[in-house]
Amino acid sequence: MHVEYSGTGDPARSLALLWRTRDRASRGGDLGVDRIVRAAIEVADADGLAALSMRRVAERLGVGTMSLYTHVPGKGELLDLMLDTVHGETPRPADVPGGWRGRLERIARDTWALYLRHPWLLQVATTRPPLGPQVTARYDYELRAVEGIGLTDLEMDAVVTLVDSYVHGAVRGAVEAARAARDTGLTDEQWWRAHAPYLEKVMDPARFPTAARVGAAAGEEYQAATDPARAFDFGLARVLDGIAALIAHRSADVTPPTAPR
Structure with a gap:
């Protein structure tokens, strides 16, 4: 799979463009950085x-390639700008029901939707993230979801990283399923119906008893080999259960001892 790395542009130029501090970043008539x-x-x-x-971006805009460099120095800086921009699409509602758990679940589902809208995000390694205003605002919003629930600052950072990492891994199956349907012209259900009768003929339940039983139940339920959305729901609930256990443990640590009778 093709992989790009964020944070590869010139730091001074990238940050100036991300935060729009350079004069020429806001000039340029009909072209400009945002366009x-x-x-x-x-x-x-x-x-x-x-x-x-x-070159492809210039063709889409109907301008010469060199005119882009007047505004954006290169592909590294452009990629950082793209990442920061799409991260600004995620909602940040002030009131989400369900306490910290409801807030984290909402963040996870909004992130899932973001990846489905922009599957190329899975092709970007962001261990060195673009330090722009939208990425920063999103990080701040995620941290506030777990503010004041008994976690240390480092645990707060670890919790939001855990949720983001879980979504990043889980959504890959959904993106691949959508891409397979587009590229092959078959939905997962159509593919399963075509293969299931032949699988029943060659699968020996005596040789693979557990796989045969569980696979049959899953196939009947999903009408496909997998159900990425259902797997996401199940896994997210387990991640949140683990965070709840951590919070409960922290609460127990600070509970004052019962006074002797």
Whole structure:
């Protein structure tokens, strides 16, 4: 799979563009940084990150390639701008029911939806994230979801990282399923119905008793080999259960001892 790395641009130029502190970042008439970034996102959405280049973006905008460099120095800085921009799409409602658990679940589901809208995000390694205003605002919002529930600052950071990492891994199956349906012209259900009769003929329940039993139950329920959305729901609940156990443990640590009778 094609992989790009965020944070590879020149730090001074990237941060100036991300925070729009450079004079020329806000100039340029009908072109400008925002229009370039939106066109780049459209290219990546349509054809994947491997198709992204300054030339392709220029073609989409109907301008010469060199005119882009007046506003964005290169692909590294452009990728950081794209990431920061799409992270600004996630909602940040002030009131979410269900306490910390409801807030984290909402964040996880909004992140899931973001990946489905922009599958190319899975092709970007973000261990060195773009330090822009939208990424920062999102991180702050996620931290506030677990503020004041008994966790240390480092545990708060670890919790939001855990949830984000879980979504990143879980959504891959959903993205791959959507891509397979698009590229093959068959839905997962159609693929399963085509293969299931033949699988029943060759699968020996005596040789694979557990796989035969569980696989049959899952196939009947999902009408497919897997159900990424259902797997996501199940896994997210278990992640939140683990965080609840951590919070309960922290609460027990600070509970004052019972006075002797």
